[in-house]
Amino acid sequence: MSHEKLKAFRKRSIEKALHAGLPAYFIDECLGDGVIRIKPGGIADRIVVRQGQVQVKPVECRSC
Numbered sequence: 001m002s003h004e005k006l007k008a009f010r011k012r013s014i015e016k017a018l019h020a021g022l023p024a025y026f027i028d029e030c031l032g033d034g035v036i037r038i039k040p041g042g043i044a045d046r047i048v049v050r051q052g053q054v055q056v057k058p059v060e061c062r063s064c
Contacts, residue, residue, distance in 0.1 A: 014038055 010026055017024035017038075024038045034048035036059060044059035 018042075 014024040014026070018040050021040050023040065025035055028034055028036050028046065034046045036044060037047055038044045046057050046059050048055045048057070
């Protein structure tokens with residue numbers, strides 16, 4: 001699957017989840033570290049598990 005098709009699929013999936021009032025989750029392909037969660041209000045967080053501890057941090061850049 002091409003990179004552009006994957007981006008379009010991810011965008012549609014996020015839009016569908018948010019439209020249904022659900023958060024959307026996807027693997028971060030930019031940094032390859034953690035999962036990105038986008039909440040219905042548009043707030044995006046990066047979820048990473050390190051040494052058994054869950055860390056939730058705001059997403060600083062979504063350029064990919």
